[in-house]
Amino acid sequence: MQLLPGFRDFYPEDCARRNYILTKWREVARRYGFVEYDGPVLEPMALYEKKSGGELVGQLFDFTDKGERHVAMRPEMTPTLARMVAARERDFKKPLKWFCVPQFFRYEKQQRGRLREFYQLNCDIIGEASPAADAELLAVQIDMLRACGFTEKHFVVRLSSRNAWAQFFAERGGKAEDEYEFFQIVDKAERTPPEKTDAALQKFGLTAAQVLEFMRSKTATAELAPILADLAARGLGAFVEIDYAIVRGLAYYTGVVFEVFDRSLNERALSGGGRYDQLLSLMSDGKVDLPALGFGMGDVVFANLINDTPAAKARMDEWLASERACDVFVVVAKEERRAEALGLVQQLRETGHRTDFPLTAAKVGKQFQTAENLGARLAVLIGDEWPQVKVKTLATREEVLVSNEELIAHLAR
């Protein structure tokens, strides 16, 4: 049986690499005072129809369950988050700093950096309108990458704002109701031939040249300047650049938007997000009106970039080595001592040592080979020396004789 397209098996090696990324994400999020939450993997279809409608619904894994309910595997977290916050908003002090590392499902054609199933870190700050929240969110995002060995040479946050474009549009006679259409043209302008952009902009009396000129300006607006100053004060200024080419596709973004890219531009965006100050109100039918912002960072592109970046790869490999399955391997050199060996194995395990041993009789050489293969640090040999045992450091091949009663204490030293 083949895997479904876009889905992955996680063999132990793959699982360890995935866990490395998820562990780092959790570490950094907690370091920034974010708390973890989660929701259902399966949601009513209506939850997603309410927010986005049309095209995005076509990319859902949806079906009718045995109770005739139209349901969908979650493709994103924001609707669930909005529901959760709206339901118990008064229980939480503001601002909320919540994160989640959900697995998402999207029915898209897979390609590099995009599967039908993936993990995505989501960090959101709810209930804080000041630019300090934007800076905090960008800072945690930057540190997600720094914690994995990436530097300003490897990635950059491209910071922009829809308000900048809204102002640009209004100053040139654009009407508010045309704003979103205009945003979408701008969003595509970077990768569309200027003639096509010109044609699309004609109805607004604008040209591609005007849009491209503004897009390339690096001047921070009054909205973005305090965010840059905040990040500079944290020593993170080198990780951020103003880049008005970033607009993002979705309708609900209201102000600051950003995307993180690898400097080499070999990969898709590593992460992206922005402000969605109206969304909670929309999702709760006006019951809850809180400013909000967040970002999502997927594991697939992230893993690609780690593999392509020697410094980050080395850091991951170091972590993987420290997570080895076995620390102490008990060698049963004399089968007659198996009972004693089992007693020691149990003691080792109860005192927290990752311990393994041969389940059936095997030659000593074979057992050492197994210890080696498991990446064990120590071998404890039990045989003729009993009641003493040999403790061997595999890397140095040094052996010491220790009384079996003192083994645990010996290892603690």
Place this chain on the structure above:
RNA sequence: GUGGCCAUAGCUCAAUGGUAGAGCUCCAGAUUGUGGUUCUGGCUGUUGCGGGUUCGAGUCCCGUUGGCCACCCCA
């Protein structure tokens, strides 16, 4: 959803239309209690699947499934 390239052993790949191979991995040995090397031996294939052309198809043609890449989209 559209297009291009690809599919042979567990993995990486060979094989002018003429008997399916190599390396690595894995397993077992090299006289009984010490591991990464070495040596010897061994296992594995409906050549992704289904049709067609041909005396004969891994090889050519069609379809299909899957993979990679790009477009679209990107919550």
